[in-house]
Amino acid sequence: MKRTRKTIVSVALATSLALSVSSTYTAAAPVAQTSSSQAYYNAVDKKVINKINVENIYNDIDFLAKTPRVAGTEAEHKAALYVQKQLNSFGYDAKLEPFKFVGYTEASKVELSVDGTSYSPSSFTYSVSGNVNAEVVYAGLGTKEELANQDLTGKIALIQRGSITFGEKVLNAAQKGAKAVIIYNNAEGELNGTLGGANDLYVPAVSLSKAAGEQLLEKVKAGSVTATVTIEGAEVSERTSYNVTATKAPTEKKRNTDDIIVIGAHHDSVEGAPGANDDASGTAMVIELARVLKSLPTDTELRFVTFGAEELGLIGSHEYVDGLSQDEKDRIVGMFNLDMVGSRDAGDLVLKTADGKANFVTELSQASSLRLNGVATPYAEGGRSDHVPFAEAGIPAALFIHDPSEPWYHTPEDTIDKISKEKLQDVAEIVGTAVYDRARPDHKGPKAQKGQSFKAPELYYQQDSK
Template identity: 55%
Template sequence: MKHSISKIIITAIIGLSVIAPIATFATYYTNSQDEKSTNFEMNILKTIDDENMYKHIKSLSKTPRVAGTEQEDAAVDYIKKQFDSYGYKTEVQTFTFNDYTAPHTIELTLDGFLHIVDPSALEYSVSGHVVGEVVVGGLGKANELQHLDLTGKIVLLKRGDISFKEKMLNAANKGAVGVIYYNNAPGMIMGSLGEANHSFIPAVLLTQAEGEKMVKQVNKNPDTQASLTIEGAKSNTNKSHNVIATKKPSNLNSKTKAKHDIIVIGAHHDSVANAPGANDNASGTAMTLELARVFKTIPSDTEIRFITFGAEELGLIGSNHYVNQLSPNEIDRMVANFNLDMVGSKDAGKLILQTMDDKPNLVTELTQVASTKLNGEPTPVNQGDSSDHVPFAKAGIPAALFIHNPAEPWYHKPEDKIDKISKAKLQDVAEIVTLAIMNQTRVEHYAK
């Protein structure tokens, strides 16, 4: 639990009222101070420039920015130059990740099997060509396989109970040369082995119907042979980057200097393949840049870190790396993470906040006070755990995702271009976040 004075003050304000925030501010300020504070806030909000954000989005979304590519590197350079131009000493934090290329060829045949199958590869399936007798191995648990002779054979395994990876390693340790998985429920499924591993053997995934027919065929015809081919799959180590600009707190004395609060404003800068990612997530990146520009000259008692994360689309890799390298002291002082992801599409729905556990926290409370003051109603909160706020939340840091819901029809598609961006939505979200952070960082007393 964080014990900063500023957090205690704002929490008390929120506890008094969400419906009438201006009135509750009067419990802390005199009428004169309240008026000066409100005027100061409005003057700061007027400095937010939606045209700046639009221009950043236009520059960033000319091509897809897939993590580990030259296009992502160019985006990192662009972001760093913008932070530098505002006067920040910018850090580019490099990290590595396993980059997987899916196979271009997948073939599976079974002697005497007349049904047509359409096998798919799992993420991190390895390339190879194997031929061998097919053995039914149940769920692939170690105790199920211990009495089976799998040496040089292809094992047929049902999904469930344990991970695909554990099933794979159990089979490989028994000498199997290939694995055929099948679903334990109707419908299609995407499978992953979790990570690259030198012990993996070629593996494919079938539907429940395909797998059950194959089990019947093998049980009726022992010694049935299968041929399994996977080509083009490969895993390699790649690099991505986080870009970090830090605004140090102002007017701290020797007692508070080492204990000041930290707020993180962040967004991921990478996109998926074949999508220029104007909204996902050049919009959040552009807003992070604009907020860094706006806050640069505003004195406060709180440190603010502006961060764009790499490899979010590959599994929140950049934000996980960042949180994992924080010191215990930094984590203890980190009071809020404002995560901006897909905040500018004119074709998406209304602004919402998402927390990992569907519970309110300091970020949602501050934001609801700000949105009520600016728009007359609090931004709604629901559950969401698929963006860069998650690593912060898992570390015990109050965190929330800012996103519009429902998502636009062009989500993760080539149509996610600059012409789909709404300047009005950019301005709205940026103002809400700015006011929320100003309330937490105690900038009001500088307006006296």
């Protein structure tokens, strides 16, 4: 990489890829083809399809999904090394590109007892460890105005959700001397949130449901209440993750378009999930397409990339895009992002673009799926995966995923036995032929068009900060 950026993220903070069943998709209208053009495309497509070996994809998934591959861990490093080794075996000079980020390990123990009665609290992402026994004092919404004349020295502040962020509530209480903070929900249900980032001024903070919080508030109003807040195992530290990159230069030097196509996926998973579908499936498909396209004549540079730390906020893909020169950004005509492409329990294949609009990648892919399956794969708006940093840089990009996602998403049940070889074959054929449709020396497909840089509308994180 050309530069290293330190990014604060949570190891347990999972990027959401869950898609809505009610999403509105747009499909291309069937395009009439002459028998001669159809025969030509059939012959070209078969050059790719006949080389795809779905057993290779399945076996790579099986290897990668033996254990969770959380970014910054030894397991993720081993996964990146495996990807590098596989790519090098095909004749590539694959690179392991490390980058630093500041990560957060969720607490292993979170407890709250009030005058001997145990509650069931949750901790906030970025809350610090500690053991505090003190009187509980009600502090309203925890705003600076409410706390202006309140002394919380040595106390535990009981604060209601609302008005300002959780992080601000904790800092405001800490500045008034509080040793710990309890925040309770202002709506029904549990409260699972984030303080938004690491801060040395934080004190231990836990959350309660609305019912539990209001019950505790009544006790506080009735008289002096003593509580014990315990948080153990929470840790903030600098860690290393990796992107793996391999490049195929154009073989047709005289017809070199000077363009670049990127095929990518993320190799990390969330804590506790072996991530067979999310996203060993996409990673294994990148490996197989790199093998398939290695021996085919091309006039376009092909880059195969697996990203680290996607689950923590698309850090690896942001690092990759930030490290590109402006010339490279201008030359990349498409980014194909493969994420969760093999679950037997997920819905149908869809394409997701960060702005919901068609682009060069969706056009190529819809033309490919129309030729292969008789139906153009629909597209809709969707972010929260590694196509987003490319799209924000004005690079045409799309996410390939099945909708709705499988019930095993981000769970220990995301295992190899849930993988469908038929779905793997289908996506590999669509992406492989779409890429080759543009990268073959005599390509006649749609003309590449650059997008405009913008800020993607979707948040990267599911957790609430306010």
